[in-house]
Amino acid sequence: MKIRLYLVDDHQVVRTGLRMLLDNEEDVHIVGEAGTAREAIEAVEKLKPDVILMDIGLPDMSGIEATQKIKSAHPEMAVVALTIHEDEEYFFRMLDAGASGYVPKRAAPEELLTAIRSAAKGEVYLYPSMAKLLVKDYLAQEHTLDGASSLDGLTDREQEVLKHLVEGENNEDIARILVISPKTVARHRENIMHKLNLHTRSELVRYAIRKGIIKA
Numbered sequence: 001m002k003i004r005l006y007l008v009d010d011h012q013v014v015r016t017g018l019r020m021l022l023d024n025e026e027d028v029h030i031v032g033e034a035g036t037a038r039e040a041i042e043a044v045e046k047l048k049p050d051v052i053l054m055d056i057g058l059p060d061m062s063g064i065e066a067t068q069k070i071k072s073a074h075p076e077m078a079v080v081a082l083t084i085h086e087d088e089e090y091f092f093r094m095l096d097a098g099a100s101g102y103v104p105k106r107a108a109p110e111e112l113l114t115a116i117r118s119a120a121k122g123e124v125y126l127y128p129s130m131a132k133l134l135v136k137d138y139l140a141q142e143h144t145l146d147g148a149s150s151l152d153g154l155t156d157r158e159q160e161v162l163k164h165l166v167e168g169e170n171n172e173d174i175a176r177i178l179v180i181s182p183k184t185v186a187r188h189r190e191n192i193m194h195k196l197n198l199h200t201r202s203e204l205v206r207y208a209i210r211k212g213i214i215k216a
Helices: 012-022 037-047 063-073 088-097 109-120 128-142 156-166 171-178 182-196 201-210
Strands: 003-008 028-034 051-054 078-083 101-104
Touching: 003 012, 003 037, 003 109, 012 028, 012 109, 028 037, 037 051, 037 063, 051 063, 051 109, 063 078, 063 088, 078 088, 078 109, 088 101, 088 201, 101 109, 156 171, 156 182, 156 201, 171 182, 182 201
Parallel strands: 003 028, 003 051, 051 078, 078 101
Antiparallel strands: none
16 A cells, blocks of 8 residues: 655755655655645645655744644644754654654655655654754753653553554544543543653653654
8 A cells, every 4th residue: 555645845846856756666655745834734634645744944834833733633644854954943843743753854765765654654763863862862861850760650551552642643543442442541641741750742752762662
């Protein structure tokens, strides 16, 4: 089954280059493209792509805000950031918005394809230089957390819920997979955040990678 991919970048030459690259892949089908965030938000409602390749620097609103809007309305859609920005601010904000991948535009084509395929499978993919930011962040957190106990103490069920949360699934999806009610998922989610003293999705992703629950 082909991955239905939607391209969002305000530069036509970039979109054309991406089409030339991705059209050669048997498992990828580009269903559309947009040069603005609003155009993309409207189009994905009709096209229902599996993965959206999202630039951050768009003319009408940031790719971060566009990702938030899309993931809020369609949590099943995966978003992969493809951007010139490689600093912590954009990286962590994009994770918080719900992105499943982060790839700089200087990356090799193979890296981009890996990110797209990983996102389509519900996995999280981070370019190596971005993963280094996570390591740096972990080291900084170790000086502020109250020992290992602030990271541990999750039950087996809470670890299952956490794995699905960081992979971008919503409460209803998790409830169906684990055969529990959405209210129970919500309670587990609240307990996870409280036990780990975490507040955002990017913090959950960082924790999950650090503990080996998912891989960068």
